[in-house]
Amino acid sequence: MFLVISYDIPEDKRRTKIHKILKSYGQWMQFSVFECELTDAQYAKLRSRLSKLIKPSEDSIRFYFLCGCCQPKIERIGGEQVRDDTIFFA
Amino acid sequence: MGTVYVSQDDSFIGKTDERLTVKAEKKQILDVPLIKIDGLVILGRATISPAAVMELLERKIPMSFMTGSGRFLGRLEPELTKNIFVRRSQWDAAGETPKAIHMVQAFVRGKLKNYRASLMRHLRDYPDNDLQKAIDDIERAIDSLATIKAIASLRGVEGHGSAVYWQAFPKLIRADGFSFTTRNRRPPIDPVNAMLSFGYSLLRHDVQGALNIVGFDPYLGYLHTERYGRPSLALDLMEEFRPLIVDAIVLSAINRKAIAPKDFTAEPLSKAITLSNDARKVFLTLYEQKKQSKFKHPVMGRQCTYQESFELQARLLAKYLMDETDKYPPLVLK
Numbered sequence: 001m002f003l004v005i006s007y008d009i010p011e012d013k014r015r016t017k018i019h020k021i022l023k024s025y026g027q028w029m030q031f032s033v034f035e036c037e038l039t040d041a042q043y044a045k046l047r048s049r050l051s052k053l054i055k056p057s058e059d060s061i062r063f064y065f066l067c068g069c070c071q072p073k074i075e076r077i078g079g080e081q082v083r084d085d086t087i088f089f090a
Numbered sequence: 091m092g093t094v095y096v097s098q099d100d101s102f103i104g105k106t107d108e109r110l111t112v113k114a115e116k117k118q119i120l121d122v123p124l125i126k127i128d129g130l131v132i133l134g135r136a137t138i139s140p141a142a143v144m145e146l147l148e149r150k151i152p153m154s155f156m157t158g159s160g161r162f163l164g165r166l167e168p169e170l171t172k173n174i175f176v177r178r179s180q181w182d183a184a185g186e187t188p189k190a191i192h193m194v195q196a197f198v199r200g201k202l203k204n205y206r207a208s209l210m211r212h213l214r215d216y217p218d219n220d221l222q223k224a225i226d227d228i229e230r231a232i233d234s235l236a237t238i239k240a241i242a243s244l245r246g247v248e249g250h251g252s253a254v255y256w257q258a259f260p261k262l263i264r265a266d267g268f269s270f271t272t273r274n275r276r277p278p279i280d281p282v283n284a285m286l287s288f289g290y291s292l293l294r295h296d297v298q299g300a301l302n303i304v305g306f307d308p309y310l311g312y313l314h315t316e317r318y319g320r321p322s323l324a325l326d327l328m329e330e331f332r333p334l335i336v337d338a339i340v341l342s343a344i345n346r347k348a349i350a351p352k353d354f355t356a357e358p359l360s361k362a363i364t365l366s367n368d369a370r371k372v373f374l375t376l377y378e379q380k381k382q383s384k385f386k387h388p389v390m391g392r393q394c395t396y397q398e399s400f401e402l403q404a405r406l407l408a409k410y411l412m413d414e415t416d417k418y419p420p421l422v423l424k
Contacts (some may be wrong), residue, residue, distance in 0.1 A: 024108035024123045042125055083222060086217035087093040090112035090125070 001043065002071045004064040005034045005077070014053065021049055029080050037085075091182030092317055093129040093401070094122065096136050103132070105142040112136075127151055129303065156305050165302060179321075186241055189411065190312040193326070193418055194241050197313050198248040200367065200420025205255040208333050212262050224258035227251075242412035244298030248329075255333075265344050267351035282340065282353040284363040285373065289336030290328070292377055297316040297322035297331065298382055300400035304408050327403060330420040335396055340365050340375045348372055391420045 005022060009015040022028070025046050026036025040047065043054075050061055066074075094110065096103060101114035110127060112120035130146060130153045132138070135146060136154070143166070146153060153166040167173065174317050183189035192406035206228045213221045231251040238244055242359065260270045263282070270282040273336045278284040303309045311322025356362070365373065381397040403421055410418040 020107055023121070025125065026123070038125075083122075085092050085126045088092055088120060088122050090094065090096045090098055090116070 001038060001040070002066045002068075003036045003038060003043070004066065005036060005045070005058070005061065006034050006064070007061040009054070009059045009061075011055075011058070014055070014059065017053055018050060021053070027080070027083050035082075092126060093131060093398075094120070095131045095133065095397075096120075096257070098136070099134050099297060101136045101222070103136055103138040103142055103218075108144075110142065114168050117261070124149055124151070125319075129271055130154070131156065131299075131303065133157070138398055154299070154301070156299055158316055164400060174177050175412055176305040176408050178409075179308055179413075180310055181312045183312070183411055184310060191239055191241060192210075193407070193410070194244045194313045195238075196237050196418045196420045197326050197329045198244055198251070199235050200422055201234060201248065201332065202228050202235075202251040203420075203422045204330060204333040205241075205251060208233070208337060209258060209262075219261050221258055221261060224254050227254045240360060241312070248313070259337075262341055263295075263344055265347055272319055277357075279356075279363060281349075281351060281363055282344070284354065285343065285349070286336060288365065288370075288373065289377065290332065292374075293336055294321065296381070296397070297328040297400050300404045301327065303401055304404040306404065306408070327407065330403070330422070331396070331400070334421070334423060335377075335380055339380050343373065344374055348376065360399045366392040385423060388422065 003026070005026070007015070007018055007022075019028070021033045022036075023054055025042065026034045029035050036043075036046075037079060047063075054061060091235065093124040094112075096112055098112070098119060101112050101119070104111050104359065105124075106121070108124050110120070110122055110124055110130075111118060122419075124145065126149060127149075132153065133156045137330045143153075147166070147168045150168040152168060155163045155165065157163060161235045183193070188420045200334050206225055209221050209225050209228070211220055211227070213340065228251050231247050231254075231315060235244065235247060239249065253319055256273045256288075259273075263270060268282055269280060271280075273286070274280070274283050275287050301324055306323055307322040308324045311326045314320065314322035316322060349365075353362050353366045353372075355366065357364065382395050384393050384395050386392065386398060387394045389406065394402060399421055405416070407418055409415045
């Protein structure tokens, strides 16, 4: 499934931690916005890792699920290019 | 899901959180989530951290190690792979079995169709060239393939088709100073043959690497018979790639005058021809560029490079041998 994840975290240290976790699951598209293509198990793991970390009284993380027909309708002007996940060179 | 190729020398492969990172010269050159990776290929010298090795094995991601020039060295493989089934189905199909016959037909068909396409492309560009007879001959050989059910006869068709192609080959050379009469090797005695042989050996390393990555035994082939120390399956699978990659770059190197006759030296006794160091670099660069060039794979329907297509074809072969598909489609490009 395809997710857009956005977060609002006032404290720098916690925000950095959240950012680092999200980088392992998807691509950083904008400040506080990630896009991830995940399986159910991967999503469950990500969600539990994040929920252990945040302070629900101050922080918020939102998961937007895009259905298969909405996903190709994403339009982009400028900004981060979508990563090609079929091959990686270093 | 993709494969990671690390070709930067002296790079360091490590793990950060659930990501694979590659550092070289104190800079981070790659950072990808492990959930996006299904294979790691290390070309040349690289260090990999113990934590990364453990994590990759845990996640059942195989690692292959190759030299910088692409010769397969070995492979670190997690527990529980399909490898044994690939290998068993490969052995089960050995000899004069229906599967072996199908694969030999496919290898020969792929090669001859690509031969024909390369002659036809040349005829389109230079219509005054007398190639039509060779094209028709190869066409007939391709048509006869489907009805022939004996591997020895299929080898005969392959030999005939190749002979026709190599007879027509000199007409494709459009630069002065290069002469080509027939294919010769061990040792090649003219510059064109020297370049072809060099190219084929590069190609063999790549194809053999791909077969190893998929889990085949490259020494058991179908079109090529078993012989001590001969990687027959690699030779089988590279048939369809010969005209697409090596012949194409040899011709373009000659016709675009990237390599000239003065770049070669002959050894006095055996008449063996070798490339000068500079010309070898030119040739390697051309080969590398070709391998990284993209085309649309006719079966998979997506963009891929020739480098990836070696592995794709090997995986298609494995699928056919393990009864996941009912045909092996050779890579044929127009």
